[in-house]
Amino acid sequence: EPEVTQTPSHQVTQMGQEVILRCVPISNHLYFYWYRQILGQKVEFLVSFYNNEISEKSEIFDDQFSVERPDGSNFTLKIRSTKLEDSAMYFCASSQGKGNTIYFGEGSWLTVV
């Protein structure tokens, strides 16, 4: 069964450093997402991406965040200068479109120290 894959599974970084989280969405999907889950809290929407551009972003997704689809398969989330409060599980997800199930990757656990 096709799946969303994410790398790395866990990354520890120093405050102020740049981090890139990588994702390979399911190949025939058109919509791509990043969600965040701070430990013990609910899953929060960060950004959606369609047709090679951001279609919606939340207030969490400030200028420190960016997304890119550099080729036909990868979808990346970059955090420019990490803060302690960026420590969270970051989920990549993808979907074929309206009403279709959004499938999640296994997550990338980011720890900022």
Next chain:
Amino acid sequence: AQTVTQSQPEMSVQEAETVTLSCTYDTSESDYYLFWYKQPPSRQMILVIRQEAYKQQNATENRFSVNFQKAAKSFSLKISDSQLGDAAMYFCAFNSGGSNYKLTFGKGTLLTVNP
């Protein structure tokens, strides 16, 4: 803006028994989709079941079924014959079907299954 409320932070059930997890939502839209996701200790988000709002028939998936009450904006999950592997955090989620199809999640219900 849509909101999803899960009023039960924690629930427990005996193995082989039935448990129902509650979820209510608020929206002004008529076309939307509802989901239950399971998050085991590995923290992966696994789809359990989905429901289209335009369908009156409640979705079922093996031991999992929903009670979808559109007028009451309620979407509860029933787990029958509970198994130890069902222990996890369960999230109710709403997808408006709008242009971006993003999910809005509730805060989750932690389900414990007692042997």
